[in-house]
Amino acid sequence: MLNIDLHCHSNISDGILSPAELVMRAHANGVQVLALTDHDEVSGIAAARAKAEALGMKFVPGVEISITWAGATLHIVGLQIDVTNKSLTQGLAEIRNGRLVRGRKIASRLAAAGIPDAYDGAMKFAPTPHFLARKHFARFMVKAGHCKDVEEAFESYLKSGQGAHVAHRWANVTDAINWIHRAGGIAVVAHPGRYRLTDEEFARFLGEFKQLGGAGIEVVSGRHTPEQYEKYAAIARRYGLLASAGSDFHAPDESRIDVGTLPPLPGGVKPVWHDWF
Ligand code: AMP
Ligand code: MN
Ligand code: MN
Ligand code: MN
Numbered sequence: 001m002l003n004i005d006l007h008c009h010s011n012i013s014d015g016i017l018s019p020a021e022l023v024m025r026a027h028a029n030g031v032q033v034l035a036l037t038d039h040d041e042v043s044g045i046a047a048a049r050a051k052a053e054a055l056g057m058k059f060v061p062g063v064e065i066s067i068t069w070a071g072a073t074l075h076i077v078g079l080q081i082d083v084t085n086k087s088l089t090q091g092l093a094e095i096r097n098g099r100l101v102r103g104r105k106i107a108s109r110l111a112a113a114g115i116p117d118a119y120d121g122a123m124k125f126a127p128t129p130h131f132l133a134r135k136h137f138a139r140f141m142v143k144a145g146h147c148k149d150v151e152e153a154f155e156s157y158l159k160s161g162q163g164a165h166v167a168h169r170w171a172n173v174t175d176a177i178n179w180i181h182r183a184g185g186i187a188v189v190a191h192p193g194r195y196r197l198t199d200e201e202f203a204r205f206l207g208e209f210k211q212l213g214g215a216g217i218e219v220v221s222g223r224h225t226p227e228q229y230e231k232y233a234a235i236a237r238r239y240g241l242l243a244s245a246g247s248d249f250h251a252p253d254e255s256r257i258d259v260g261t262l263p264p265l266p267g268g269v270k271p272v273w274h275d276w277f
Helices: 019-028 045-054 086-112 118-123 134-143 150-158 173-182 199-211 226-239
Strands: 033-036 058-069 072-079 186-189 216-221 242-246
Touching (some): 019 045, 033 045, 045 058, 058 086, 058 173, 072 173, 072 242, 086 134, 086 173, 118 134, 134 150, 173 186, 186 199, 186 242, 199 226, 216 226, 226 242
Parallel strands (some): 186 216, 216 242
Antiparallel strands (some): 058 072, 072 186
16 A cells, blocks of 8 residues: 655644654655645745655655635645746745735734734744744634634634634636646645535536646545545546545644545545556
8 A cells, every 4th residue: 555645734834844854754654655735835845855855755746725716715736846937936925925914914803802912923833924824823822822722723713704714815726727737737626625615616616627627636635534535536536536635734733634644545536646656
């Protein structure tokens, strides 16, 4: 059995481990093929690749792009990307820009809810002053004693529908897929089981995704239940999409599924890595 994990995060975005530490953890967990897929950011790829090669693992350069589709936030993973491609790096830089303004708004809503100083607090957890994610707010809220864990910070304040959620416009699906393709990569729908879309809306999204040349969908994900593995395997077969597998690991204390500990893909699907080795 190939141990492959094609979705995880380092402290370049909203993970906790450095790219090299993440690769070492994956290696210790028996991973043979690893993709690093930080949110809207590829600056961790070089260090992760160097460490993976030193440990004799296969490495896949990746990214997880935030998009807005029909008012909902969705994530598209790009795999096997050339991280020096200007179209990709400029596009990612543009969508990262909006994070600071959004962060100010999140902080003022948290202040209104009785949680002061969240902007500076969250910034202490951010990898650079340019990348501020909701997890950084959540970690601040835990440390300051407002929530028992990161999950509670999302459930009570930060997720869509809660008081400190701020609607945000990310990339559109056409741009995101084009950036990935110009960088020579393939586009994969991340954790489809997590979206606030009806089955009809999601079917419409997949139609557009396919038409734009999108090629894959995560079937086995650390954010999916075993029932969802089967549901999205069926969807992969129905739409002729390649199946991917990724833990979406962020941090030892936060993630339900550790890097490299996913079950195999269900039968009858074509793995996204079928022609890689
Ligand atoms: P952002 O791009 O800043 O809006 O943050 C999105 C990230 O927040 C996701 O990639 C997850 O890492 C995290 N996230 C979203 N919902 C939850 C949740 N319910 N519990 C924990 N983390 C979450
Ligand atoms: Mn994340
Ligand atoms: Mn995601
Ligand atoms: Mn992710």
